[in-house]
Amino acid sequence: MLENQHSEIFTIGVGGAAGDGVKKAGIKIADFLRGRGYEVYVSFDYPSLIRGGHNFTRLSFSKNRIWCDHSKLDILIALNEESVELHRGELKEGAKIITDIPLLKISENPEIVLEEDVSKMPFDTKTELIDGNTAFAKGLQAAGLDFYLAYPMTPATSILHYLASQSHSAKATRDKQTKEGLKVIQPENEISVINMALGMAYAGKRAAVGTATGGFALMQEAFSFAGMAELPLVVAVSQRQAPATGVPTHSSQSDLRFVVHAGHGEFPRIVLAPGDPEESFRAGADALNLTWKFKVPVIVLLDKILSEHMMTSSIDSNLISVERNKDMVFPGAPDAVVKVTSYEHDENGITIDKAEDVKKAIEKRFEKEKNIEEEMQNIETVKIYGDIDNKNVIVFFGSTKGSVLEASKYFNKPAKLMQIVWLEPFDTEKVKRELEGRKIICIEGNHNGQLASLIREKTGIEIKNKILKYDSMPFDPIELAEEINKIWN
Amino acid sequence: MELKDLAAKAKITWCPGCPNSQILVSFRQAVTELVQNGSLKIENIAAFAGIGCHGKISDYININSFTSLHGRLIPAMTGAKCANPELTIVGFSGDGDSYDEGLEHLIHAAKRNSDINLFIHDNQVFALTTGQFDAMSPKGFKGKSTPFGSIEEPFNPLLLMLSAGATFTARTYAGEIEKTKKIMQAAIAHKGFSYVDVIQPCFTFFDTRDYFKERMYWIGEDFPTNDLMKAMDKVQENIDEKTPLGIFYEVEKPTFEEELYK
Numbered sequence: 001m002l003e004n005q006h007s008e009i010f011t012i013g014v015g016g017a018a019g020d021g022v023k024k025a026g027i028k029i030a031d032f033l034r035g036r037g038y039e040v041y042v043s044f045d046y047p048s049l050i051r052g053g054h055n056f057t058r059l060s061f062s063k064n065r066i067w068c069d070h071s072k073l074d075i076l077i078a079l080n081e082e083s084v085e086l087h088r089g090e091l092k093e094g095a096k097i098i099t100d101i102p103l104l105k106i107s108e109n110p111e112i113v114l115e116e117d118v119s120k121m122p123f124d125t126k127t128e129l130i131d132g133n134t135a136f137a138k139g140l141q142a143a144g145l146d147f148y149l150a151y152p153m154t155p156a157t158s159i160l161h162y163l164a165s166q167s168h169s170a171k172a173t174r175d176k177q178t179k180e181g182l183k184v185i186q187p188e189n190e191i192s193v194i195n196m197a198l199g200m201a202y203a204g205k206r207a208a209v210g211t212a213t214g215g216f217a218l219m220q221e222a223f224s225f226a227g228m229a230e231l232p233l234v235v236a237v238s239q240r241q242a243p244a245t246g247v248p249t250h251s252s253q254s255d256l257r258f259v260v261h262a263g264h265g266e267f268p269r270i271v272l273a274p275g276d277p278e279e280s281f282r283a284g285a286d287a288l289n290l291t292w293k294f295k296v297p298v299i300v301l302l303d304k305i306l307s308e309h310m311m312t313s314s315i316d317s318n319l320i321s322v323e324r325n326k327d328m329v330f331p332g333a334p335d336a337v338v339k340v341t342s343y344e345h346d347e348n349g350i351t352i353d354k355a356e357d358v359k360k361a362i363e364k365r366f367e368k369e370k371n372i373e374e375e376m377q378n379i380e381t382v383k384i385y386g387d388i389d390n391k392n393v394i395v396f397f398g399s400t401k402g403s404v405l406e407a408s409k410y411f412n413k414p415a416k417l418m419q420i421v422w423l424e425p426f427d428t429e430k431v432k433r434e435l436e437g438r439k440i441i442c443i444e445g446n447h448n449g450q451l452a453s454l455i456r457e458k459t460g461i462e463i464k465n466k467i468l469k470y471d472s473m474p475f476d477p478i479e480l481a482e483e484i485n486k487i488w489n
Numbered sequence: 490m491e492l493k494d495l496a497a498k499a500k501i502t503w504c505p506g507c508p509n510s511q512i513l514v515s516f517r518q519a520v521t522e523l524v525q526n527g528s529l530k531i532e533n534i535a536a537f538a539g540i541g542c543h544g545k546i547s548d549y550i551n552i553n554s555f556t557s558l559h560g561r562l563i564p565a566m567t568g569a570k571c572a573n574p575e576l577t578i579v580g581f582s583g584d585g586d587s588y589d590e591g592l593e594h595l596i597h598a599a600k601r602n603s604d605i606n607l608f609i610h611d612n613q614v615f616a617l618t619t620g621q622f623d624a625m626s627p628k629g630f631k632g633k634s635t636p637f638g639s640i641e642e643p644f645n646p647l648l649l650m651l652s653a654g655a656t657f658t659a660r661t662y663a664g665e666i667e668k669t670k671k672i673m674q675a676a677i678a679h680k681g682f683s684y685v686d687v688i689q690p691c692f693t694f695f696d697t698r699d700y701f702k703e704r705m706y707w708i709g710e711d712f713p714t715n716d717l718m719k720a721m722d723k724v725q726e727n728i729d730e731k732t733p734l735g736i737f738y739e740v741e742k743p744t745f746e747e748e749l750y751k
Contacts, residue, residue: 146572147568147571147572183571183749185571185749187564187567187597188593188594188596188597189593191561191564191593191594192564192593192594192597193564195557195558195561195564195565195568195594196564196565196567196568196571197568198557198565198568199537199555199564199565199566199567199568199569199570199571199572200568200569200571200572202535202555202565202568202569202572203535203568203569203572203573203576204572204573205571205572205573207568207572221558221561222558222561225557225558330573331532331533331534331535331553331569331573331576332532332533332573332575332576333532334530334532335532336532336553337551337552337553337554338535338553338554339547339553339554339555340554340555340556341547341554341555341556342540342556342557342558343556349554350497350498350499350548351499351545351548351556
C-alpha cells in the first residue's frame with residue numbers, strides 16, 4: 001500500500017449533519033496541530049443547504065510540508081450513524097472510529113482525539129491556518145485596498161465576509177482612521193458591483209470585487225469597459241463546478257479560457273492563478289499594485305478548493321508595499337477636467353470614430369503590454385519544483401498545485417513540476433524553454449484540457465498526456481500518483 | 490467662470506432642434522450660477538451619462554465626466570460619491586437607459602438614498618437605435634420593432650421612485666429652460682437621492698410636443714412637498730388628461746454615504 005511508505009502523514013475525518021459544527025471542530029483540531037508545529041491541510045465538503053445533509057471535514061497533518069489532504073483515514077470522528085456508513089470504506093487498517101465524544105468537547109480539547117501526547121510541545125505563532133480567500137483578502141488589504149464590493153456567491157463569499165469583519169473592526173477601534181479605513185459594500189447585483197467599483201477608481205480609490213464565475217459572467221460588459229477606459233480594477237474569480245449554476249459547493253478549473261478571454265473586444269489584462277493560500281496572499285497584493293501601475297484590469301483566478309481549504313501558511317503583510325500611480329489625475333483636482341468614457345476616445349476623453357484615430361487609440365492601449373512584459377522579467381510567472389532538470393515534466397495551474405506536489409511524494413521516479421502562475425500575459429518564452437523536448441503530463445480539473453490547449457496555442461507544444469478530472473472533487477494525491485506512475489511505466 | 494467656459498470642442502450631433510440641447514443649456518446655466526455664487530467649485534462636479542442620445546451630453550460640457558455603459562451610470566455615480574464625498578455627482582440618463590436596461594440600479598439608488606442627482610431625458614422611445622418602443626411608450630406605439638403597435642403598457646416612473654424611497658422627486662419639461670435650471674439647482678442642493686424626469690419630445694421618432702402642450706401644468710408653490718401620499722396622488726392624477734410638473738416630494742434622510750462614513 002502506497003500510503004504506508006509515508007506513514008508519518010495522518011488523516012482525520014469529521015462527519016456529521018450540516019449545522020452540527022463539523023467545520024468548526026475540524027478547524028480546532030487542525031489549528032491545535034499547527035500550533036504544535038505540524039503542517040496541516042484541511043478540506044471541507046458540504047452540500048448547498050443550511051441544516052441537515054452530510055458535512056465532512058478532513059485534515060491531513062505531518063511534520064513535513066503537506067500540500068493537500070488524503071482520502072484514507074486514521075481517525076474518523078462520526079457525529080451520526082450516517083457518517084460511519086459513508087466513510088467506512090475510507091478507513092485505514094487499524095483506524096479509530098470516535099462516536100462517543102461530544103463535538104463541543106473536541107472543540108475545547110482537540111488533543112483528546114490524538115493518540116500521542118502533544119500538549120507539551122511549544123506553541124507556534126509564526127504560522128497560521130488560513131484559506132485562500134482570506135489570504136487573498138489580506139493581500140488586498142496589505143496593498144492598500146480602499147473598497148471591496150461583492151454580491152454573495154459561493155465560493156467567493158468568504159472574501160466578502162472576512163473584509164466586512166475588517167471594516168467593522170476599523171470602525172470600532174480606529175475612530176480617527178474611519179475615513180481612511182476599508183469600506184465594504186454589497187450592491188444589488190454583480191453588474192452594480194463592478195460598475196460601482198469603476199466609479200470608485202475614477203474618483204481615485206483602490207477597489208476590488210469578487211465573485212464566482214457565474215457572477216463574473218454578469219460583469220463582462222463592465223470588465224471590457226475597464227479595459228477601454230483604463231480604469232484600475234481587481235476581480236477575484238473563484239471557480240465552482242459549471243456551466244450555469246452547476247454544483248455550487250464543488251470545485252472546477254473549467255474557467256481558465258473564460259477569464260483569459262473575458263470581456264468583448266481586445267484589450268490588455270492580467271490573469272494570475274495562485275495555487276495555495278500563501279500565493280493567494282501575494283496575488284491579492286500584486287493584483288492591486290499591478291492594476292494601478294498599468295491601468296489594466298487584473299483577474300485573480302481561484303477555485304473552491306483554493307478559496308475554502310485551509311493550510312499551515314506564513315503570511316507577512318510587512319513585505320508588501322503599496323504602489324501608486326503618480327501620473328493619474330482624479331476629479332476634484334484644480335484646473336483638471338477628467339473625462340472617462342466607454343466609447344472609443346481620444347486622450348482628452350472625447351468620443352472618436354475616424355479610422356486613423358480609432359487605430360491609434362487601440363495601439364495606445366496595447367503599448368502597455370510591452371511594459372507589463374518587462375515587469376514579468378522580475379516575477380515568478382512560472383514556478384518550478386522537484387527535479388528541475390528532469391525530462392519528465394508535470395504541468396498544472398491553480399489549486400491543482402497542492403494535489404501534484406503531494407502526489408509527487410509517491411512518484412516512482414523523479415520529475416520536474418511546473419506551475420503556470422501568469423495565465424495572461426502568457427510567459428511564452430519561459431514555458432517553451434521549460435517544456436521543449438520533454439515528456440509532459442498536464443494535470444487539470446476540467447474536461448477540455450484548457451491549460452494544455454493554451455500551452456499549445458502559445459508555444460506550439462502539443463501535450464498528449466493529460467489527466468483531467470471533472471467530477472467536481474479534488475484529486476486524491478495517491479490516486480493521482482498512481483495514474484502518473486502508470487503513464488511513465 | 491463664465492457660461493462659455495462650459496462649452497466643449499466636440500461637435501453637437503443631436504438632430505436639429507432636439508430638446509436635448511435645451512437640457513444642456515439648462516445644465517450649463519445651472520452650473521455657471523452655482524460656481525459664480527460660490528456654492529460649487531467647478532473641479533468638484535462630475536457629470537455621468539449613460540448610452541443613448543442623452544449620453545452625448547458629456548462630450549458637450551467641459552467638466553469632469555464619466556460616460557458609462559448603457560444603463561449603468563447609477564452604480565458608477567454611487568461609487569464615485571462613496572470614493573470622494575466632496576464631489577457633486579450629476580447623472581444624465583434616458584428612459585431606455587434607466588427605465589429599461591438599468592432599472593434595478595435606479596430603484597436601489599432611491600432605496601439607499603445615495604447623494605447623487607439624476608436627470609432622465611425621457612423621450613418615451615429608443616431614439617439612437619432609430620425608433621423602437623421602450624418602457625415609457627404608450628400601448629399601441631408603432632415603432633420598427635412593433636409595426637402593429639406595442640402590446641405593453643408603460644409604467645409610471647415617478648410613482649415607482651416615490652415608493653422606492655427617492656427623497657427628491659420632480660418632473661420638468663425640456664423646453665422650459667429656466668424652470669428646468671431651477672429644478673436642477675434644487676436637486677443639486679438636496680442632500681440625498683434626487684430624481685428628475687425631464688420630458689424631452691423626440692422630434693424624429695416620437696413627437697409629443699402637442700400632446701404635452703395640452704396636458705402640462707406646473708403644480709402650485711403651495712404644494713406640500715413633504716407629504717408622500719399627496720405626492721403619490723399627484724403623480725397619478727388623471728394621467729391621460731394631465732401632466733403635472735414641479736417638485737412633488739422632498740424630504741431629508743441620512744444618505745448612503747453618510748452612513749458609510751459614520
